[in-house]
Amino acid sequence: MKYYGHLRRHDSIQKRILEGKIEGRRGRGRKRQSWLGNIQETSQMKMCEVCETALDRRRWRTVTAHLGDGMAPS
16 A cells, blocks of 8 residues: 555656556456555545545555554544
8 A cells, every 4th residue: 555655656667567557358357456445445445535644644654554444544
């Protein structure tokens, strides 16, 4: 979770890879989990809120500090 905040604040190849889309269709079978989906599920925030919060280091640290105790601020 902390690494995602780092990626959002800096323009890098990792950020482009993380936010990129691939053309074409997915194969059959179980739906693949995504790292961003897991972050959204864990933080219990919408993706736009997660992205905005990650840009502010203080707010992001507050969110990640309270993930284990179920008291993540919204």
